[in-house]
Structures are given as C-alpha cells and as structure tokens.
Amino acid sequence: MDYLPMLFDAHAVTLSPTEQFVLDLAIVTVAIVSLIFTNSKFKSKNPGLIFTIIAVLAISGRLLLDPIPNVQPVTFLVIMVGIYFGISYSIAFATIVTLSSNVMLEHGLWSNYQIIGWASIGILAALLRTQFIQNEKLNITNLAIFAAFSGFLFNWIVSLSILHNVDSSFFLIYLLNGVPFDLLHAGGNVAFVAWLANPLSELMNRHTNLTNPEAVPELASN
8 A cells, every 4th residue: 555645844734814924924024124134234325225125025025915905015115115215216116026026926917007006106205205204204194194095096096907898987886896905905004104114214214315306306307
C-alpha cells in the first residue's frame, strides 16, 4: 500500500480570516518599522529610494489586505506621496503600484481607471499641500477628512469603467449600491492616517523640501 506523507509544517495549518488579517497586519507593521529604522541611517536626502520603498510597501500592503474589501494602504500612501514629493511622483506611484499589484490580483481595463483614480488623488494632495502642512506640522484632521473623501472619489472614478458595458442610466444605481464599499474604503483610509501619518510624515520630510516653490513643478509653471 502506498502512503502519502503527512504535512506537519505550515502548509498544513489553516488560519481563520481574522487570524490571517492579524498576521498580515503584523507583517505590514514590521515592514513599516524596518523602513523607519533604515531611514534613520541615511545621512542625506534620497527621495528616490524612499519613494521606491514606499511603493513596495503599498504593493505588498494591497496584496496582503486584499481579503478585506476596499481596505488597503495605497490611497493613503499616494496622498502622502503627493504632499511630500509632488505631482510627478504621484502619477508614477499610482501607475507602478496599480500595474505591479494587479499582476497578482487581476489586470484589465479597470486598471486604467485605478491609475487615474489614484493619480488624481495624489495630484489633489499635492495642490492642497498647504492645507495639510501647517506651521511645519502635519494637520491630521485635514488629512483624515481628505483621506475619507478620497475613498469615495477613487471608487467613483473606478466605477466609470462599467459604462463600457452598461447604459449610463444605471450608473447612479451602481454608485448607490457601492456606498457600503465606499464607507469601508473611507474608514480604512482614516485608520491608516491615524496609524501611520505621523511616523511616515517624519520619514518623508527628511527627504524632501516643502519650502521649494517647485514642489509641484508641472502645474506651478503653467
């Protein structure tokens, strides 16, 4: 008789959704702490490197939190990128994170709308920078309000993709049906603001110059 080997390693362990969420959250936390610790060793400004690390954090966070509908760190992070690094970085961030994570999740026409949605939020954050940075400090209240609004804005922009398949008269009904998911997105964004805004602000502030009038180069020059 043939015997199949029994698996006694982690492959044989099944976690509940709650346990998996806690584990994923712990992994993301470790990544963030590592990012902050590593950053303290940099002696000079290096926005490109910090941008890359934050993009990796956004991609991994989106993948890890995928089981939770509409809760992911990308919207919050693109806001922070817009505030501290400006428009160009925001557009690049939205594009890289969307395409990279959708390779693992699912890629399609909606990816373009996701890029537009996140890029638009980053651009708005860059243009409204003075509302978030006041007296050289991050205004958490304004940031949280904008993050909550961004949850709705992103979902509405992505929802435009259904117009390729359905009549426009159905669009409002579709938006209303999606309100619970909009609220999840908004609530998740506010939670990320409360959890990560201050430490991430300190990290990013070391690698940018908010007093630079060219902080939003593309639109400031027009």
